[in-house]
Amino acid sequence: MPEQKIINKTLDTTTTTNNKFKLFFKIKKMVMNDTLSKFFMNKHNGIPIWFLRQAGRHIPEYFEIRNKSDNFINFCLNEKLIIESTKLPLKYYDLDAAIVFSDILMIPWAMNRKLNFIKGVGPTLKPMIPDETKILKNINISQKLEPLKTSISILRKELPQSTSLIGFAGAPWTLACYMIEGQSSKDFINTRKALWDSNKWFMELIDTLSIYVAEKLEMQANAGADILMLFDSWSHMIPSNFFKECAINPTAKIISILKSKNITKPIIGFPFKAGLSLIDYSYESNVDCMALDWTVNLDWVNKNLNSSIAIQGNLDPASLIPSKSCHLENIVLSILNVMKDNRFVFSVGHGLTPDCKIKNVQKVIDIVRNYK
Numbered sequence: 001m002p003e004q005k006i007i008n009k010t011l012d013t014t015t016t017t018n019n020k021f022k023l024f025f026k027i028k029k030m031v032m033n034d035t036l037s038k039f040f041m042n043k044h045n046g047i048p049i050w051f052l053r054q055a056g057r058h059i060p061e062y063f064e065i066r067n068k069s070d071n072f073i074n075f076c077l078n079e080k081l082i083i084e085s086t087k088l089p090l091k092y093y094d095l096d097a098a099i100v101f102s103d104i105l106m107i108p109w110a111m112n113r114k115l116n117f118i119k120g121v122g123p124t125l126k127p128m129i130p131d132e133t134k135i136l137k138n139i140n141i142s143q144k145l146e147p148l149k150t151s152i153s154i155l156r157k158e159l160p161q162s163t164s165l166i167g168f169a170g171a172p173w174t175l176a177c178y179m180i181e182g183q184s185s186k187d188f189i190n191t192r193k194a195l196w197d198s199n200k201w202f203m204e205l206i207d208t209l210s211i212y213v214a215e216k217l218e219m220q221a222n223a224g225a226d227i228l229m230l231f232d233s234w235s236h237m238i239p240s241n242f243f244k245e246c247a248i249n250p251t252a253k254i255i256s257i258l259k260s261k262n263i264t265k266p267i268i269g270f271p272f273k274a275g276l277s278l279i280d281y282s283y284e285s286n287v288d289c290m291a292l293d294w295t296v297n298l299d300w301v302n303k304n305l306n307s308s309i310a311i312q313g314n315l316d317p318a319s320l321i322p323s324k325s326c327h328l329e330n331i332v333l334s335i336l337n338v339m340k341d342n343r344f345v346f347s348v349g350h351g352l353t354p355d356c357k358i359k360n361v362q363k364v365i366d367i368v369r370n371y372k
Helices: 003-016 060-066 072-076 079-091 106-110 146-158 172-181 189-197 199-223 240-260 277-284 298-304 328-338 358-369
Strands: 097-099 116-118 122-124 164-170 227-232 267-271 289-291 310-315 344-348
Touching (some): 060 079, 079 146, 146 164, 164 172, 172 199, 267 277
16 A cells, blocks of 8 residues: 555544544554554654653652642542643643553552552552462452543543543553562562462462453543553563563453453553563564663664564663763664654653753754654
8 A cells, every 4th residue: 555545544544533543653664554554643743752751750840749649649549630740741841642640550559459659668568478368359440540530531631632642551460560579679589489389379360450451541541541551660570481471461461351342542562671572572462562671772673573563762761861961862863763764652761760851851852853
């Protein structure tokens, strides 16, 4: 099919679906799969750009908003604060998407895992004991997270139509890591031990979480999210012989559930530092786009990953910290040059850090916008 016909078909699809999808890939290839044909060119007719954790602690006003709530959980359940936080980075940056403010651990919270966020420590939960802790099922995730649903509906009405709204969830493996360890960990040894010693119980937990994650994503899509993202932040902790069971299959199941509910929003998968397992993930998970961390060589990506899906990434967030970012432009241009013939979203390889510089983020956006 000629490129112009693909573009026309894309625009027709956009019209008939009431502009559901506004992710904006610059179409450069002659052929693409049906799902990706629903991604379209952005308002700049160029490479779309947004940043993970763009509404984070590097923006001074964030703390003013955060201090309006007595704790982080209530913060994530306050419609007004969710909306305010989601919109905040758009005051500073020319971005193609707003990412709804929430936290991946709201599903464990909904499962009564006694979630707390402790300053200087991070999230803590009541640890699950393999083969002993009952896995709660039939929880109404949508009902528990009703403020998030309402916030997304309001945001979709208030944001410009040219700005996509991204909803997200944590992947089952990553959620299980927190729920079993009870907090973050350098090696998640208890989680890995449970995988080996209590495999039946562990896979039941993964399966249950897959259902809850799908429900959360479905809720966000129905509320107005244009794009859905799945964060597997601890996927690099999965033993290689279990990667398909713990990362790829749950992702494919989540997407299958969504499709069975007529949810066809584009889905971005982020298997963090998954190494060679990225290859199988790109072909078997059924995601529409893969987000990559900063350790992944993009020339290798072009040679090895599924060329029918889009790629997001993968600037090192640390490059945005120095006051004098003398190498930043060359780094950004090198990424753009390697990915110029791909369906590509420019972003960081993980979240923006609290100490990154606003001027550096703005500089990156300018470079991407002016790239030809």
